[in-house]
Amino acid sequence: xxxxxxxxxxxxxxxxxxxxxxxxxxxxxxxxxxxxxxxxxxxxxxxxxxxxxxxxxxxxxxxxxxxxxxxxxxxxxxxxxxxxxxxxxxxxxxxxxxxxxxxxxxxxxxxxxxxxxxxxxxxxxxxxxxxxxxxxxxxxxxxxxxxxxxxxxxxxxxxxxxxxxxxxxxxxxxxxxxxxxxxxxxxxxxx
Amino acid sequence: xxxxxxxxxxxxxxxxxxxxxxxxxxxxxxxxxxxxxxxxxxxxxxxxxxxxxxxxxxxxxxxxxxxxxxxxxxxxxxxxxxxxxxxxxxxxxxxxxxxxxxxxxxxxxxxxxxxxxxxxxxxxxxxxxxxxxxxxxxxxxxxxxxxxxxxxxxxxxxxxxxxxxxxxxxxxxxxxxxxxxxxxxxxxxxx
DNA sequence: TTGTTAATGTGTCAAATGACACAGTTTTTG
DNA sequence: CAAAAACTGTGTCATTTGACACATTAACAA
Numbered sequence: 001x002x003x004x005x006x007x008x009x010x011x012x013x014x015x016x017x018x019x020x021x022x023x024x025x026x027x028x029x030x031x032x033x034x035x036x037x038x039x040x041x042x043x044x045x046x047x048x049x050x051x052x053x054x055x056x057x058x059x060x061x062x063x064x065x066x067x068x069x070x071x072x073x074x075x076x077x078x079x080x081x082x083x084x085x086x087x088x089x090x091x092x093x094x095x096x097x098x099x100x101x102x103x104x105x106x107x108x109x110x111x112x113x114x115x116x117x118x119x120x121x122x123x124x125x126x127x128x129x130x131x132x133x134x135x136x137x138x139x140x141x142x143x144x145x146x147x148x149x150x151x152x153x154x155x156x157x158x159x160x161x162x163x164x165x166x167x168x169x170x171x172x173x174x175x176x177x178x179x180x181x182x183x184x185x186x187x188x189x190x191x
Numbered sequence: 192x193x194x195x196x197x198x199x200x201x202x203x204x205x206x207x208x209x210x211x212x213x214x215x216x217x218x219x220x221x222x223x224x225x226x227x228x229x230x231x232x233x234x235x236x237x238x239x240x241x242x243x244x245x246x247x248x249x250x251x252x253x254x255x256x257x258x259x260x261x262x263x264x265x266x267x268x269x270x271x272x273x274x275x276x277x278x279x280x281x282x283x284x285x286x287x288x289x290x291x292x293x294x295x296x297x298x299x300x301x302x303x304x305x306x307x308x309x310x311x312x313x314x315x316x317x318x319x320x321x322x323x324x325x326x327x328x329x330x331x332x333x334x335x336x337x338x339x340x341x342x343x344x345x346x347x348x349x350x351x352x353x354x355x356x357x358x359x360x361x362x363x364x365x366x367x368x369x370x371x372x373x374x375x376x377x378x379x380x381x382x
Numbered sequence: 383t384t385g386t387t388a389a390t391g392t393g394t395c396a397a398a399t400g401a402c403a404c405a406g407t408t409t410t411t412g
Numbered sequence: 413c414a415a416a417a418a419c420t421g422t423g424t425c426a427t428t429t430g431a432c433a434c435a436t437t438a439a440c441a442a
Contacts, residue, residue, distance in 0.1 A: 166418085166419065166420090167419075167420065167421095168419080168420090178419095178420085179421095179422085182420080182421065182422075183422095186421090186422090
Protein backbone atom coordinates (compact mmCIF):
# COMPACT_ATOMS: atom_id res chain seq x y z
CA UNK A 1 0.00 0.00 0.00
CA UNK A 2 2.97 2.24 0.69
CA UNK A 3 4.03 1.54 -2.85
CA UNK A 4 0.68 2.66 -4.20
CA UNK A 5 0.90 5.94 -2.29
CA UNK A 6 4.36 6.58 -3.67
CA UNK A 7 3.08 5.78 -7.14
CA UNK A 8 0.27 8.31 -6.85
CA UNK A 9 2.54 10.94 -5.37
CA UNK A 10 4.56 10.82 -8.56
CA UNK A 11 1.72 12.47 -10.44
CA UNK A 12 1.69 15.69 -8.44
CA UNK A 13 0.18 17.47 -5.48
CA UNK A 14 -2.52 15.71 -3.52
CA UNK A 15 -3.74 16.40 0.03
CA UNK A 16 -3.42 13.77 2.75
CA UNK A 17 -7.22 13.54 3.02
CA UNK A 18 -7.64 12.98 -0.70
CA UNK A 19 -4.84 10.44 -0.77
CA UNK A 20 -6.47 8.53 2.07
CA UNK A 21 -9.85 8.69 0.41
CA UNK A 22 -8.31 7.26 -2.72
CA UNK A 23 -6.10 4.61 -1.19
CA UNK A 24 -8.78 3.34 1.21
CA UNK A 25 -10.85 2.36 -1.79
CA UNK A 26 -8.09 0.04 -3.01
CA UNK A 27 -7.97 -3.57 -1.86
CA UNK A 28 -4.80 -5.61 -1.57
CA UNK A 29 -4.92 -8.99 -3.28
CA UNK A 30 -2.66 -11.73 -4.58
CA UNK A 31 -2.41 -14.30 -7.35
CA UNK A 32 -0.34 -17.45 -7.43
CA UNK A 33 1.73 -18.18 -10.52
CA UNK A 34 -0.54 -19.48 -13.25
CA UNK A 35 -3.77 -18.02 -11.86
CA UNK A 36 -5.91 -15.85 -14.10
CA UNK A 37 -6.78 -12.26 -13.35
CA UNK A 38 -9.01 -11.92 -16.42
CA UNK A 39 -10.76 -14.71 -18.28
CA UNK A 40 -12.33 -14.58 -21.75
CA UNK A 41 -15.86 -13.15 -21.85
CA UNK A 42 -15.34 -11.43 -18.54
CA UNK A 43 -16.45 -7.93 -17.62
CA UNK A 44 -13.46 -5.99 -16.39
CA UNK A 45 -14.72 -3.84 -13.56
CA UNK A 46 -11.51 -2.81 -11.87
CA UNK A 47 -8.24 -1.03 -12.32
CA UNK A 48 -5.23 -2.94 -11.06
CA UNK A 49 -1.99 -1.70 -9.61
CA UNK A 50 0.79 -4.30 -9.70
CA UNK A 51 2.93 -4.25 -6.58
CA UNK A 52 5.10 -7.25 -7.40
CA UNK A 53 5.39 -9.99 -10.00
CA UNK A 54 4.56 -10.14 -13.69
CA UNK A 55 1.33 -10.58 -15.59
CA UNK A 56 0.77 -11.83 -19.10
CA UNK A 57 -1.87 -9.94 -21.06
CA UNK A 58 -2.71 -11.82 -24.24
CA UNK A 59 -5.31 -12.41 -26.88
CA UNK A 60 -6.02 -14.73 -29.78
CA UNK A 61 -6.14 -13.89 -33.47
CA UNK A 62 -8.67 -15.18 -36.03
CA UNK A 63 -7.18 -18.64 -35.99
CA UNK A 64 -6.71 -19.06 -32.31
CA UNK A 65 -3.01 -18.29 -32.15
CA UNK A 66 -2.05 -16.60 -28.93
CA UNK A 67 -0.58 -13.09 -29.18
CA UNK A 68 1.11 -11.34 -26.29
CA UNK A 69 -0.28 -7.85 -25.93
CA UNK A 70 1.78 -6.90 -22.93
CA UNK A 71 3.87 -8.14 -20.07
CA UNK A 72 2.79 -6.06 -17.11
CA UNK A 73 5.52 -5.04 -14.68
CA UNK A 74 5.38 -3.98 -11.04
CA UNK A 75 4.65 -0.38 -10.14
CA UNK A 76 2.21 0.12 -12.98
CA UNK A 77 -1.51 0.59 -13.20
CA UNK A 78 -3.26 -1.57 -15.70
CA UNK A 79 -6.66 -2.68 -16.88
CA UNK A 80 -8.37 -3.59 -20.13
CA UNK A 81 -9.46 -0.03 -20.78
CA UNK A 82 -11.98 -0.79 -23.46
CA UNK A 83 -13.84 -3.19 -21.23
CA UNK A 84 -13.49 -1.04 -18.10
CA UNK A 85 -14.57 2.29 -19.59
CA UNK A 86 -17.30 0.99 -21.86
CA UNK A 87 -18.57 -1.84 -19.70
CA UNK A 88 -18.14 -4.45 -22.36
CA UNK A 89 -16.91 -7.99 -22.00
CA UNK A 90 -13.43 -8.71 -23.29
CA UNK A 91 -12.10 -11.69 -25.20
CA UNK A 92 -8.60 -11.14 -23.90
CA UNK A 93 -6.97 -12.83 -20.97
CA UNK A 94 -4.54 -11.98 -18.23
CA UNK A 95 -2.58 -14.51 -16.25
CA UNK A 96 0.06 -14.42 -13.54
CA UNK A 97 3.52 -15.35 -14.82
CA UNK A 98 4.87 -15.37 -11.27
CA UNK A 99 3.27 -14.91 -7.90
CA UNK A 100 1.72 -11.48 -8.00
CA UNK A 101 0.54 -9.01 -5.41
CA UNK A 102 -1.65 -6.20 -6.53
CA UNK A 103 -4.23 -3.60 -5.50
CA UNK A 104 -7.68 -3.42 -6.98
CA UNK A 105 -9.86 -0.35 -7.46
CA UNK A 106 -13.42 -1.17 -8.51
CA UNK A 107 -15.23 0.93 -11.07
CA UNK A 108 -17.81 2.10 -8.56
CA UNK A 109 -15.03 3.36 -6.30
CA UNK A 110 -13.23 4.94 -9.24
CA UNK A 111 -16.40 6.84 -10.08
CA UNK A 112 -16.87 7.83 -6.47
CA UNK A 113 -13.33 9.16 -6.28
CA UNK A 114 -13.87 11.27 -9.39
CA UNK A 115 -17.04 12.76 -7.92
CA UNK A 116 -15.71 13.28 -4.39
CA UNK A 117 -14.27 16.75 -4.91
CA UNK A 118 -12.75 18.96 -7.54
CA UNK A 119 -9.17 18.29 -6.50
CA UNK A 120 -9.56 14.56 -6.75
CA UNK A 121 -11.35 14.83 -10.09
CA UNK A 122 -8.47 16.94 -11.28
CA UNK A 123 -5.94 14.53 -9.92
CA UNK A 124 -7.53 11.60 -11.71
CA UNK A 125 -7.58 13.63 -14.91
CA UNK A 126 -3.86 14.27 -14.50
CA UNK A 127 -3.17 10.58 -13.94
CA UNK A 128 -5.20 9.68 -17.02
CA UNK A 129 -3.36 12.22 -19.14
CA UNK A 130 -0.09 10.92 -17.83
CA UNK A 131 -0.91 7.31 -18.62
CA UNK A 132 -2.15 8.26 -22.08
CA UNK A 133 1.02 10.16 -22.75
CA UNK A 134 3.31 7.33 -21.58
CA UNK A 135 1.39 4.80 -23.68
CA UNK A 136 2.12 6.82 -26.77
CA UNK A 137 5.74 7.48 -25.85
CA UNK A 138 6.23 3.78 -25.24
CA UNK A 139 4.59 2.79 -28.51
CA UNK A 140 6.61 5.31 -30.51
CA UNK A 141 9.82 4.21 -28.90
CA UNK A 142 9.05 0.60 -29.71
CA UNK A 143 8.26 1.39 -33.32
CA UNK A 144 11.64 3.04 -33.78
CA UNK A 145 13.55 0.01 -32.52
CA UNK A 146 14.55 -3.26 -34.15
CA UNK A 147 13.82 -6.56 -32.40
CA UNK A 148 17.35 -6.69 -31.07
CA UNK A 149 17.15 -3.15 -29.74
CA UNK A 150 13.89 -3.97 -28.01
CA UNK A 151 15.53 -6.90 -26.31
CA UNK A 152 18.49 -4.79 -25.21
CA UNK A 153 16.03 -2.23 -23.91
CA UNK A 154 14.29 -4.90 -21.84
CA UNK A 155 17.63 -6.08 -20.49
CA UNK A 156 18.43 -2.54 -19.45
CA UNK A 157 15.14 -1.41 -18.01
CA UNK A 158 13.45 -4.68 -17.02
CA UNK A 159 16.18 -7.18 -16.21
CA UNK A 160 13.90 -9.01 -13.74
CA UNK A 161 11.34 -9.54 -16.43
CA UNK A 162 13.93 -11.11 -18.68
CA UNK A 163 14.92 -13.46 -15.88
CA UNK A 164 11.51 -14.40 -14.60
CA UNK A 165 9.40 -14.60 -17.76
CA UNK A 166 9.66 -17.55 -20.22
CA UNK A 167 11.58 -16.87 -23.41
CA UNK A 168 8.66 -17.55 -25.73
CA UNK A 169 6.59 -14.89 -24.00
CA UNK A 170 9.40 -12.35 -24.05
CA UNK A 171 9.84 -13.16 -27.73
CA UNK A 172 6.22 -12.60 -28.65
CA UNK A 173 6.20 -9.46 -26.51
CA UNK A 174 8.99 -7.90 -28.54
CA UNK A 175 7.43 -9.20 -31.75
CA UNK A 176 9.38 -12.24 -32.86
CA UNK A 177 9.70 -16.00 -32.47
CA UNK A 178 11.41 -17.78 -29.64
CA UNK A 179 14.08 -19.05 -32.06
CA UNK A 180 14.98 -15.62 -33.36
CA UNK A 181 15.25 -14.29 -29.83
CA UNK A 182 17.48 -17.21 -29.09
CA UNK A 183 19.76 -16.26 -31.98
CA UNK A 184 19.96 -12.74 -30.65
CA UNK A 185 20.89 -13.96 -27.19
CA UNK A 186 23.51 -16.30 -28.60
CA UNK A 187 25.04 -13.46 -30.60
CA UNK A 188 25.09 -11.21 -27.55
CA UNK A 189 26.78 -13.74 -25.29
CA UNK A 190 29.34 -14.45 -28.01
CA UNK A 191 30.32 -10.77 -28.11
CA UNK B 192 -16.76 23.53 -37.08
CA UNK B 193 -19.96 21.53 -37.52
CA UNK B 194 -17.75 18.49 -37.80
CA UNK B 195 -16.05 19.26 -34.52
CA UNK B 196 -19.40 19.57 -32.76
CA UNK B 197 -20.50 16.24 -34.15
CA UNK B 198 -17.20 14.72 -33.05
CA UNK B 199 -17.67 15.94 -29.48
CA UNK B 200 -21.29 14.86 -29.38
CA UNK B 201 -20.11 11.32 -29.96
CA UNK B 202 -18.62 11.23 -26.47
CA UNK B 203 -21.87 11.77 -24.59
CA UNK B 204 -24.16 14.34 -23.07
CA UNK B 205 -23.08 17.96 -23.12
CA UNK B 206 -25.20 21.10 -22.73
CA UNK B 207 -25.47 23.67 -25.53
CA UNK B 208 -23.73 26.26 -23.39
CA UNK B 209 -20.83 23.98 -22.58
CA UNK B 210 -20.51 22.93 -26.19
CA UNK B 211 -20.38 26.56 -27.27
CA UNK B 212 -17.87 27.42 -24.58
CA UNK B 213 -15.69 24.58 -25.83
CA UNK B 214 -16.04 25.11 -29.55
CA UNK B 215 -15.55 28.87 -29.36
CA UNK B 216 -12.08 28.24 -28.02
CA UNK B 217 -11.14 26.33 -31.15
CA UNK B 218 -9.71 28.13 -34.17
CA UNK B 219 -10.10 26.97 -37.75
CA UNK B 220 -6.86 26.78 -39.71
CA UNK B 221 -5.39 25.21 -42.83
CA UNK B 222 -2.12 23.79 -44.17
CA UNK B 223 -1.08 23.36 -47.77
CA UNK B 224 0.39 20.03 -48.85
CA UNK B 225 3.97 19.82 -47.66
CA UNK B 226 3.67 22.41 -44.89
CA UNK B 227 4.73 21.47 -41.39
CA UNK B 228 2.44 21.52 -38.40
CA UNK B 229 5.20 20.57 -35.96
CA UNK B 230 8.92 21.09 -36.42
CA UNK B 231 11.78 19.51 -34.46
CA UNK B 232 12.60 21.22 -31.15
CA UNK B 233 9.18 22.80 -31.04
CA UNK B 234 6.94 23.14 -28.01
CA UNK B 235 3.58 21.63 -28.81
CA UNK B 236 1.03 23.85 -27.14
CA UNK B 237 -2.17 22.80 -28.86
CA UNK B 238 -4.48 19.92 -29.53
CA UNK B 239 -5.50 19.54 -33.15
CA UNK B 240 -8.69 18.23 -34.66
CA UNK B 241 -8.30 17.19 -38.31
CA UNK B 242 -11.31 18.12 -40.41
CA UNK B 243 -9.93 17.04 -43.79
CA UNK B 244 -6.70 15.78 -45.31
CA UNK B 245 -3.88 13.63 -43.98
CA UNK B 246 -0.91 14.39 -41.77
CA UNK B 247 2.36 12.53 -41.45
CA UNK B 248 3.65 12.19 -37.89
CA UNK B 249 7.22 10.94 -37.93
CA UNK B 250 10.47 10.78 -36.04
CA UNK B 251 14.07 9.79 -36.57
CA UNK B 252 15.96 6.94 -34.95
CA UNK B 253 19.54 7.03 -33.63
CA UNK B 254 20.99 7.13 -37.11
CA UNK B 255 18.70 9.63 -38.65
CA UNK B 256 16.40 7.23 -40.48
CA UNK B 257 12.86 8.48 -40.66
CA UNK B 258 10.17 6.37 -38.97
CA UNK B 259 6.47 6.91 -39.49
CA UNK B 260 4.72 7.03 -36.15
CA UNK B 261 1.27 7.67 -37.53
CA UNK B 262 -0.73 8.82 -40.49
CA UNK B 263 -3.41 11.06 -39.01
CA UNK B 264 -6.84 10.83 -40.61
CA UNK B 265 -9.75 13.27 -40.66
CA UNK B 266 -12.22 13.34 -37.79
CA UNK B 267 -9.60 12.64 -35.16
CA UNK B 268 -8.03 14.65 -32.39
CA UNK B 269 -4.29 14.52 -32.23
CA UNK B 270 -1.30 16.09 -30.59
CA UNK B 271 2.12 15.06 -29.36
CA UNK B 272 0.85 14.24 -25.89
CA UNK B 273 4.18 14.04 -24.17
CA UNK B 274 5.09 17.52 -25.30
CA UNK B 275 1.62 18.96 -24.75
CA UNK B 276 1.00 17.58 -21.27
CA UNK B 277 4.51 17.98 -19.90
CA UNK B 278 5.47 21.16 -21.71
CA UNK B 279 8.58 19.71 -23.22
CA UNK B 280 9.98 20.25 -26.67
CA UNK B 281 9.64 17.37 -29.09
CA UNK B 282 12.08 16.01 -31.63
CA UNK B 283 9.30 14.63 -33.78
CA UNK B 284 7.74 16.25 -36.79
CA UNK B 285 4.34 16.49 -38.39
CA UNK B 286 3.75 17.46 -41.98
CA UNK B 287 0.74 17.78 -44.28
CA UNK B 288 0.56 14.98 -46.83
CA UNK B 289 -2.31 16.72 -48.59
CA UNK B 290 -4.01 20.05 -48.09
CA UNK B 291 -5.37 19.93 -44.57
CA UNK B 292 -8.01 21.85 -42.67
CA UNK B 293 -8.03 21.58 -38.93
CA UNK B 294 -9.10 23.16 -35.66
CA UNK B 295 -6.68 24.18 -32.96
CA UNK B 296 -7.25 24.29 -29.20
CA UNK B 297 -4.44 25.95 -27.29
CA UNK B 298 -3.28 24.59 -23.96
CA UNK B 299 -4.41 27.70 -22.09
CA UNK B 300 -7.90 27.25 -23.51
CA UNK B 301 -7.84 23.55 -22.77
CA UNK B 302 -7.00 24.35 -19.14
CA UNK B 303 -9.70 26.98 -19.04
CA UNK B 304 -12.27 24.52 -20.35
CA UNK B 305 -11.34 21.97 -17.70
CA UNK B 306 -11.74 24.59 -14.96
CA UNK B 307 -14.91 26.19 -16.29
CA UNK B 308 -17.41 23.93 -14.56
CA UNK B 309 -17.82 20.43 -13.25
CA UNK B 310 -19.70 19.16 -16.29
CA UNK B 311 -17.05 20.28 -18.71
CA UNK B 312 -14.28 18.88 -16.53
CA UNK B 313 -16.16 15.63 -16.52
CA UNK B 314 -16.71 15.75 -20.24
CA UNK B 315 -13.02 16.27 -20.91
CA UNK B 316 -12.22 13.38 -18.59
CA UNK B 317 -14.59 11.19 -20.60
CA UNK B 318 -12.97 12.24 -23.87
CA UNK B 319 -9.52 11.51 -22.47
CA UNK B 320 -10.60 8.08 -21.26
CA UNK B 321 -12.13 7.40 -24.62
CA UNK B 322 -9.01 8.37 -26.52
CA UNK B 323 -6.84 6.33 -24.18
CA UNK B 324 -9.04 3.33 -24.66
CA UNK B 325 -9.08 3.59 -28.46
CA UNK B 326 -5.31 3.98 -28.55
CA UNK B 327 -4.91 0.69 -26.78
CA UNK B 328 -7.58 -1.07 -28.83
CA UNK B 329 -5.89 0.14 -31.99
CA UNK B 330 -2.45 -0.95 -30.86
CA UNK B 331 -3.67 -4.39 -29.81
CA UNK B 332 -5.49 -4.88 -33.05
CA UNK B 333 -2.38 -3.96 -35.00
CA UNK B 334 -0.20 -6.32 -33.01
CA UNK B 335 -2.49 -9.23 -33.84
CA UNK B 336 -2.28 -8.62 -37.58
CA UNK B 337 0.34 -9.46 -40.20
CA UNK B 338 1.60 -6.78 -42.56
CA UNK B 339 -0.76 -7.98 -45.25
CA UNK B 340 -3.73 -7.92 -42.89
CA UNK B 341 -2.83 -4.39 -41.85
CA UNK B 342 -2.85 -3.31 -45.45
CA UNK B 343 -6.21 -4.96 -46.08
CA UNK B 344 -7.50 -3.25 -42.97
CA UNK B 345 -6.39 0.12 -44.33
CA UNK B 346 -8.03 -0.62 -47.66
CA UNK B 347 -11.26 -1.40 -45.86
CA UNK B 348 -11.37 1.37 -43.30
CA UNK B 349 -9.21 4.09 -44.85
CA UNK B 350 -9.43 3.72 -48.62
CA UNK B 351 -8.83 7.47 -49.10
CA UNK B 352 -5.61 7.24 -47.17
CA UNK B 353 -4.38 4.46 -49.42
CA UNK B 354 -5.17 6.56 -52.47
CA UNK B 355 -3.84 9.88 -51.29
CA UNK B 356 -0.75 8.95 -49.29
CA UNK B 357 2.52 7.85 -50.96
CA UNK B 358 3.28 4.14 -50.89
CA UNK B 359 6.51 4.49 -48.96
CA UNK B 360 4.69 6.25 -46.15
CA UNK B 361 1.87 3.71 -46.07
CA UNK B 362 4.53 1.01 -46.01
CA UNK B 363 6.40 2.42 -43.07
CA UNK B 364 3.10 3.08 -41.31
CA UNK B 365 2.16 -0.59 -41.44
CA UNK B 366 5.72 -1.57 -40.59
CA UNK B 367 7.45 -2.70 -43.75
CA UNK B 368 9.38 -1.51 -46.78
CA UNK B 369 7.91 0.00 -49.90
CA UNK B 370 9.03 -3.04 -51.91
CA UNK B 371 7.32 -5.55 -49.65
CA UNK B 372 4.12 -3.52 -49.76
CA UNK B 373 4.45 -3.55 -53.50
CA UNK B 374 4.69 -7.34 -53.52
CA UNK B 375 1.54 -7.53 -51.42
CA UNK B 376 -0.33 -5.24 -53.79
CA UNK B 377 0.84 -7.22 -56.79
CA UNK B 378 -0.33 -10.44 -55.20
CA UNK B 379 -3.72 -8.92 -54.37
CA UNK B 380 -4.36 -7.61 -57.87
CA UNK B 381 -3.33 -10.98 -59.31
CA UNK B 382 -5.99 -12.72 -57.25
C1' DT C 383 6.65 24.28 -70.88
C1' DT C 384 10.40 22.23 -69.59
C1' DG C 385 13.82 20.73 -66.49
C1' DT C 386 13.93 18.79 -61.85
C1' DT C 387 12.45 16.22 -58.28
C1' DA C 388 9.39 12.84 -56.20
C1' DA C 389 6.99 8.60 -56.62
C1' DT C 390 6.28 4.06 -58.52
C1' DG C 391 7.13 -0.60 -60.54
C1' DT C 392 10.16 -4.37 -60.83
C1' DG C 393 14.23 -7.60 -60.87
C1' DT C 394 18.33 -9.67 -58.38
C1' DC C 395 20.59 -11.31 -54.38
C1' DA C 396 22.26 -11.77 -49.72
C1' DA C 397 20.52 -11.89 -45.10
C1' DA C 398 17.03 -12.66 -41.68
C1' DT C 399 13.19 -15.16 -40.24
C1' DG C 400 9.77 -18.76 -39.11
C1' DA C 401 8.46 -23.46 -39.05
C1' DC C 402 9.94 -28.01 -37.69
C1' DA C 403 12.19 -31.38 -35.37
C1' DC C 404 14.29 -33.17 -31.47
C1' DA C 405 17.29 -33.56 -27.34
C1' DG C 406 18.27 -31.95 -22.79
C1' DT C 407 16.68 -29.59 -18.62
C1' DT C 408 13.70 -27.80 -15.23
C1' DT C 409 9.28 -27.47 -13.00
C1' DT C 410 5.01 -29.16 -11.68
C1' DT C 411 1.98 -32.36 -9.86
C1' DG C 412 -0.26 -36.63 -8.60
C1' DC D 413 9.45 -39.78 -5.80
C1' DA D 414 8.22 -40.57 -10.49
C1' DA D 415 5.82 -39.34 -14.54
C1' DA D 416 4.17 -35.61 -17.16
C1' DA D 417 4.39 -31.17 -18.73
C1' DA D 418 6.65 -26.98 -19.66
C1' DC D 419 10.69 -24.73 -20.99
C1' DT D 420 15.16 -24.24 -23.35
C1' DG D 421 18.91 -24.85 -26.77
C1' DT D 422 20.06 -25.82 -31.35
C1' DG D 423 20.31 -27.43 -36.27
C1' DT D 424 18.16 -27.56 -41.02
C1' DC D 425 15.66 -25.60 -44.71
C1' DA D 426 12.24 -23.15 -47.39
C1' DT D 427 10.34 -18.55 -47.40
C1' DT D 428 10.23 -13.79 -46.73
C1' DT D 429 12.36 -9.63 -46.39
C1' DG D 430 15.29 -5.55 -47.13
C1' DA D 431 18.78 -3.33 -49.77
C1' DC D 432 20.11 -1.90 -54.19
C1' DA D 433 19.73 -0.76 -58.82
C1' DC D 434 17.41 1.20 -62.51
C1' DA D 435 13.58 2.38 -65.77
C1' DT D 436 9.27 4.75 -66.07
C1' DT D 437 5.81 7.94 -64.81
C1' DA D 438 3.74 11.78 -62.23
C1' DA D 439 4.02 16.17 -59.85
C1' DC D 440 6.00 20.46 -59.25
C1' DA D 441 8.38 24.77 -59.78
C1' DA D 442 11.17 28.14 -62.43
